[in-house]
Amino acid sequence: MKIGVVAASSRYDIETARKARTRVAELYPDGSVQLEIHPGAFGKWGHFAGEDQARADAFLQIANDPRYDALWFARGGYGSCRIAEAVVAGLEPAARKKAYLGYSDAGSLLAALYRLGFPEVAHGPMTGDVTRDDPAAFERALDWLVRCDKTALEPSVTMGGRPTAAFNLTILSALLGTSLEPDLTGHVLMLEEVSEALYRIDRLFFHITSQPSIRRVAGIRLGRCSDVPENDPAFDQTPEEIARYWCERAGIPFLGAADIGHDAANRVVPFGRWRG
Numbered sequence: 001m002k003i004g005v006v007a008a009s010s011r012y013d014i015e016t017a018r019k020a021r022t023r024v025a026e027l028y029p030d031g032s033v034q035l036e037i038h039p040g041a042f043g044k045w046g047h048f049a050g051e052d053q054a055r056a057d058a059f060l061q062i063a064n065d066p067r068y069d070a071l072w073f074a075r076g077g078y079g080s081c082r083i084a085e086a087v088v089a090g091l092e093p094a095a096r097k098k099a100y101l102g103y104s105d106a107g108s109l110l111a112a113l114y115r116l117g118f119p120e121v122a123h124g125p126m127t128g129d130v131t132r133d134d135p136a137a138f139e140r141a142l143d144w145l146v147r148c149d150k151t152a153l154e155p156s157v158t159m160g161g162r163p164t165a166a167f168n169l170t171i172l173s174a175l176l177g178t179s180l181e182p183d184l185t186g187h188v189l190m191l192e193e194v195s196e197a198l199y200r201i202d203r204l205f206f207h208i209t210s211q212p213s214i215r216r217v218a219g220i221r222l223g224r225c226s227d228v229p230e231n232d233p234a235f236d237q238t239p240e241e242i243a244r245y246w247c248e249r250a251g252i253p254f255l256g257a258a259d260i261g262h263d264a265a266n267r268v269v270p271f272g273r274w275r276g
Contacts, residue, residue, distance in 0.1 A: 001033045001146055003070045004062035005127050007041035007049035009105045010077025012128070014042060017074075020127040023138065033146055035127075038062055041074050048079045055079065056086035059109070063087075063095040070145045073102030073109075075128035081108040084180050088112050099145055102126050104194075104262065107171035108180055114165070114271040115182040123166035123190075123260065124152070124268035134264035144268045150276055154190065154259045154267040157274050162218050166190040166260055166269035169204040169225075176211050182271075185216040188255060190269055191243075192223030194262035198235035201225055202242045209250035219253035224261030 005012075005020070017037050024035040040058035043050025050058070062071050087109060099120040100113055106126065114121045124144060125137035132138070143149035150158070157164050165187045167175075172191065175181050191208075193201055208214055225239040237245070240257075247254040259267045 001069045002067055003033065003035050003072050003145060004065070004068040005035060005037040005041060005072050005074050006059050006062050007038075007043075007074040008055055008059055008083060008109055009049065009079035010047060010075060011044055011049045012037070012041040012074040016128055016131050017041065020130045020138070023130055023135065024142065027139065027142065033142070036068075037074070047077070049074075052082045053086065056083040056090065059083065059087050060090045063098070064090070064092040066094040066097070068098055070099040070101065072141070072145060073106040073126045075126055076102070076104030076106060078105055080105050081174065081180070084108050084112045088116065091116070101141055101145055101268070103166070103260075103266065104168050105171060107167045108175060110271065111167070111175050111182050112180045115180065119272070121271040122268050123271070125266050129264070129266070132264045137264045137266050141268065148276075152268045153274070154269045156188065156221065156255070156258065157269060158276060161273065163187045163273040164190065164269050165271050166192070166223070166258070169193040169201065169208065170196065173204045173207050176208065176213065181213065184214065186218050188219055188221060189214070189217045190221045190223055190258035190260055192258070192261045193225040193239070195227045195229070196225070197229050197231050198237060198239070198242065199231060201239055202235070202237070202246075205242055205246035209246040209252055215250055215252060217252060219255040220247055221255045221258035223258040224263060226262055
């Protein structure tokens, strides 16, 4: 199996790439799984891993190459929305035949691919997660890409047979109303956030749940909202209380917790109906 790694957003680190390749070689010493990192992942253009067109070209070179079985996002940060339209315009038939995995800022491209009907799109750990103290996220994602391991899934995915989707709150809020927004009617929508104050999480839920398109989802599950900055004065509501409040106002069922987030426990959520 050949997995291509692309940095569609912020710069990728050479040492992180080395760790990712080393770990794959340790897990698959027979060479049956190969991790190939596109050279463009190490590009530098201000905040980004190269200029917009360079990042779009790198994504398309992996996506359109039939020799690759999967495209795995290197990391998040910011920038994938800047290249999404160029990526959509350049996709070829071979791109539909591979798996795509990422989360956080990668959500812009995952949304675009799902909107186009790509069948193997999933929210889940990226190669950059290999640097966490606990390597479980990296290995879980690899298990999913290599053999669609059911144990890598967010537990509720296999319940009820409803289609699923997952996003970072900030990314989904920015996508709504754009040409990248997928139809999530009837989906269980899972949401998570990192490094945002509670009042901002509240504002994001206001915007997301106010959209007519989102009010057609089957329900919302809340993943972890981590590294929340302190607020003065205290906001005095938890992320779950915020989610419940806005779901109730919008008439959207709140379905409880989701095992996703910017951490080593982050699990895989396929877009669409799980076909296990």
